[in-house]
Amino acid sequence: MFLIKVDLLKNKLEYDDAFNYKEEHDLDVALKRYFTEGIDIYFVNIGGTMFDVVLLNMRVNGHIALCGMISQYNLENPDRIYNLSSLIVNRVSM
Structure with a gap:
């Protein structure tokens, strides 16, 4: 698939x-x-580990459209997001 x-x-x-x-x-x-120069634009609808790793790879002044985090909704212990500070460091708009 x-x-x-x-x-x-x-x-x-x-x-x-x-x-x-x-x-x-x-x-x-x-x-x-x-994405050797970083990710310019990212559309989030899954969330979880992939989203956390994407945060580390965003380009300076990048943009994130947050639609949802469906992989996390029904989990007893949702994945933690550790890399939110990357939004500030790279001046990412979300």
Whole structure:
């Protein structure tokens, strides 16, 4: 399923690149590989660990659109977000 999504993004929608986050052992390393200058814009609807790692990889003056955090809604112990200070350091608008 994820290979189909990656193929769709790269070949049909002509994205520069795409990756399957479930195949990556270290999301921080993967994001640094694919977004060498940082992430300009990020749309959050899942939340959790991915969102926390994205915060570390935002470009200075980047923008985050927060729609939701669906992966966290029904958890007894939701994932903690540790990297909120990155919003301030990188002057990210959310």
